[in-house]
Amino acid sequence: MDLTRTAYGTWSGGRFMHFGEPLSEERFITTIQRAHARGIRTFMTADVYGNGAADEMLGRALAGFPRDSYCLVGAVGHDFYSGKRDGSKGFPRFTHPQLRPPNQFADYLRMATEKSLQRCRADKFDCLLLHNPDSIGYTNDAVWKALDNLREAKLTERLGIAPGPANGFTLDVILSFERFGALMDWAMIILNPLEPWPGGLCLPAAAQHDVKIITRVVDYGGLFHDDVKPGHKFGQQDHRAFRPPGWVEAGNTKLDQMRAIAEHHGITMLQLACLWNLAQPAVQSVIPTLIQEADSNSKPIEAKVDELAALPDVKLSADERAAILEVGNNQGCMALKGANRSHTTEPEADHWGLTPDLEAVGRRWGIDPDHDLVCTHTKVA
Numbered sequence: 001m002d003l004t005r006t007a008y009g010t011w012s013g014g015r016f017m018h019f020g021e022p023l024s025e026e027r028f029i030t031t032i033q034r035a036h037a038r039g040i041r042t043f044m045t046a047d048v049y050g051n052g053a054a055d056e057m058l059g060r061a062l063a064g065f066p067r068d069s070y071c072l073v074g075a076v077g078h079d080f081y082s083g084k085r086d087g088s089k090g091f092p093r094f095t096h097p098q099l100r101p102p103n104q105f106a107d108y109l110r111m112a113t114e115k116s117l118q119r120c121r122a123d124k125f126d127c128l129l130l131h132n133p134d135s136i137g138y139t140n141d142a143v144w145k146a147l148d149n150l151r152e153a154k155l156t157e158r159l160g161i162a163p164g165p166a167n168g169f170t171l172d173v174i175l176s177f178e179r180f181g182a183l184m185d186w187a188m189i190i191l192n193p194l195e196p197w198p199g200g201l202c203l204p205a206a207a208q209h210d211v212k213i214i215t216r217v218v219d220y221g222g223l224f225h226d227d228v229k230p231g232h233k234f235g236q237q238d239h240r241a242f243r244p245p246g247w248v249e250a251g252n253t254k255l256d257q258m259r260a261i262a263e264h265h266g267i268t269m270l271q272l273a274c275l276w277n278l279a280q281p282a283v284q285s286v287i288p289t290l291i292q293e294a295d296s297n298s299k300p301i302e303a304k305v306d307e308l309a310a311l312p313d314v315k316l317s318a319d320e321r322a323a324i325l326e327v328g329n330n331q332g333c334m335a336l337k338g339a340n341r342s343h344t345t346e347p348e349a350d351h352w353g354l355t356p357d358l359e360a361v362g363r364r365w366g367i368d369p370d371h372d373l374v375c376t377h378t379k380v381a
Contacts, residue, residue, distance in 0.1 A: 001071040001126055003186060003214060003285045006308050007042035008035045010058050012290035016049035018237045020291040031301055032061035036070060038309035044287060046075035046131050047116040048091060055119035063121055072122055075162055076112040077131035093349055095136040106146035113155050127186055128156035132164045135352045138172040144180045160186030166350060168336030170198045170373060171358040174205040174365060181209035191215040193276045193324045194251055197331040201367055206282040215277045218288035223251045224273040227298040235294060257327045265314050274311050276324050332376030341369055
C-alpha cells in the first residue's frame with residue numbers, strides 16, 4: 001500500500017516526543033488502533049524514537065490487523081546502536097565520519113532496517129525514509145545506493161527522505177531531488193497555513209521530479225487543534241515551551257482570520273489546515289501531531305484522531321488558498337537549519353555551509369539564500 005491521504009505518526013501522544021501529556025502505554029496503543037478503525041491507513045515510526053520503543057509499540061498496536069490493510073512507513077538514520085547521544089542534539093547520524101566510512105553505509109542501513117522491521121513485527125516497509133540526514137546523507141551516492149539495495153532486497157517497496165528535525169534544509173532537499181529523484185518516491189517536510197515558509201519553496205522541485213510530499217506539523221504546534229489558546233500553560237519539558245514568547249497569541253489571531261473559511265465549508269480548523277496543505281503542489285499526505293494537552297478543557301486525543309480520519313473531500317478555491325497564504329505568510333520568521341551562509345566552520349549534524357552545488361540549486365530554482373532563506377524577524381509576528 002502506498003501512503004494515504006491521512007497518516008498517524010508515533011511521535012503523537014507524547015511518549016517519545018515532548019508534546020503535551022504522555023499517554024499511558026495502553027492508551028498509546030488503543031489510540032493507534034482507533035486511528036485504523038476510523039480509516040487512517042498510514043502509520044509512521046522512526047527507529048530512534050525511544051531507541052526502538054516506538055517501533056515495538058506500533059508493532060503491538062497493529063498486530064491484529066491484516067498487513068495489507070495499512071501502509072507501514074519506517075525511518076532510519078540516527079545511530080543509537082554505536083553512537084553516543086549528545087544531549088539535546090540527540091544521536092549522531094550513521095554517516096558521521098567518526099562512526100564509519102562510506103563503504104560501511106550499506107551494512108549499517110541493512111542492520112538498522114532489519115531491526116526496525118523486527119520490532120514492527122513486519123517483513124518489509126511500504127516506505128522507508130532517510131531520517132534527518134546530515135550533509136552527507138543529502139549528497140552521497142553510497143547512501144542512496146545502499147537505500148536502493150534495501151528496495152532490491154524487498155525490505156521496502158519505496159524510498160524517501162525526511163529532513164529535520166528543525167525547519168529548513170531547502171536547498172539540500174532540492175539537490176537530493178535532482179541527484180536521487182529517480183530512486184525517491186516520497187519526502188516529508190514541515191508545512192501548514194501558519195508555516196508555509198520555507199517548506200513551500202521545495203514543492204515545485206518535488207513536483208518536477210515526481211517526488212510526492214507528506215507534510216508534518218500540520219497542526220502548527222497544536223494550534224490548529226483549537227485547544228491551545230492565549231495563556232496556555234506548557235509543561236517544563238514540552239518542546240513548545242521553548243518557542244518565542246507570544247507565538248500562541250499571534251497564532252490564534254491569525255487562526256481567527258481564517259476561521260470564516262472553515263465555517264463556510266463546515267470543517268474544523270485542523271481539517272482546514274490539512275486541506276490547504278493537500279492543495280499545494282506535490283502534497284499527497286498529511287500527518288499532524290496529535291497532542292493530549294494537559295488542560296482539563298482540552299480535546300481528548302481520541303477526538304483529534306476522529307477529526308483527522310473524517311477529513312472530507314473539500315476543495316478550497318484559489319481565492320481561499322491565497323487568502324490563507326496571505327494571513328499565514330511567515331517568511332523570515334526564524335533561523336533555518338541545513339545549508340546556510342552563516343555557517344563557516346566544519347559541518348554539523350544539522351547545519352553546514354553553502355557549497356557551489358547548493359548555490360547553483362538556488363539559481364536554478366530562483367531561490368536567493370541571502371534573501372529567501374534568512375531570518376529577518378526580531379519578534380513574533
